[in-house]
Amino acid sequence: MPDVTSAYRPGTPCWVDLAAPDQQGAIDFYSSVFGWTGEVGPPETGGYAVCHLNGKPVAGIMAAVPMGGQPAPPTVWTTYLAAADADATSQAVSDAGGTLLMPVMDVMTLGRMCIAADPTGAVFGVWQAVDFPGAGIVNEHGAxxxxxxxxxxxxxxxxxxxxxxxxxxxxxxxxxxxxxxxxxxxxxxxxxxxxxxxxxxxxxxxxxxxxxxxxxxxxxxxxxxxxxxxxxxxxxxxxxxxxxxxxxxxxxxxxxxxxxxxx
Structure with missing residues (x-):
């Protein structure tokens, strides 16, 4: 079934998001191609847009802007892997030879996250769900x-x-x-x-x-x-x-x- 009804097991891709210089342009593009609905979020979320398909969260789109003295992120889709404990996982990433690019942080009450790269340079996110488990629909057109x-x-x-x-x-x-x-x-x-x-x-x-x-x-x-x-x-x-x-x-x-x- 395409609807996700249980928690993502640790290590499972659970969410994807895109950083784009023109956030509204990206929302418009993916809406026209996949039928998503989405809008620029409120200031307290940094404008992060959670796009929906059939009323369920399917992907995120954010503005690619410099943050905290760091340059703007590249225009890429990021895969997030589920974690039971983001802090423990970030330590495991470092211990296994990975590189932490963005330290563990709270995302309001939605969850905790970090961004890292594996030893070969592939960048990914880590997501510890609290109120937001991740993609609510998968394996269906546009998901x-x-x-x-x-x-x-x-x-x-x-x-x-x-x-x-x-x-x-x-x-x-x-x-x-x-x-x-x-x-x-x-x-x-x-x-x-x-x-x-x-x-x-x-x-x-x-x-x-x-x-x-x-x-x-x-x-x-x-x-x-x-x-x-x-x-x-x-x-x-x-x-x-x-x-x-x-x-x-x-x-x-x-x-x-x-x-x-x-x-």
């Missing part, structure tokens, strides 16, 4: 369906996520050089070595996938709204997918999944 780590060092990444989050990795049957990331033996994401098709200076990164009913039609919507296709629609083991970028340069994937990948 999050998959989170994929593209890494320059698969062995180092595997060891890190196992040590910091208890996430195991295992070769995915039928997919060459692709690995499932598992929590309690349940696949919650994927991992693969950096593709040779990517520019040589591309850093390790988490790629966000949104489910769509028609990949080709969605790519047409993306380009019509000012985005671009980085990888045109193609058929693969889990369905028909494409990699695209929004008008401000944020990269994401869309996939019309085969029934077996809905889980």
């Amino acid at each position: 999050l369906i998959w989170n994929e780590l593209n890494t320059t060092d698969r062995s180092a990444a595997s060891a890190f996520y196992r040590a910091a989050f208890g996430v195991e990795s295992a070769a995915l049957e039928g997919a060459e050089n692709y690995y499932a990331l598992k929590v309690n033996d349940h696949a919650v994401g994927g991992m693969q070595p950096m593709s040779e098709q990517m520019p040589p200076d591309t850093p390790s990164h988490w790629l966000v996938y949104f489910s769509v009913a028609d990949t080709d039609e969605t790519v047409e919507k993306v380009t019509a709204a000012g985005g671009a296709a980085l990888q045109q629609p193609f058929d693969m083991i889990a369905g028909r997918m494409a990699v695209v970028t929004d008008p401000q340069g944020a990269t994401f994937a869309v996939i019309n999944p085969k029934p077996m990948s809905q889980g």
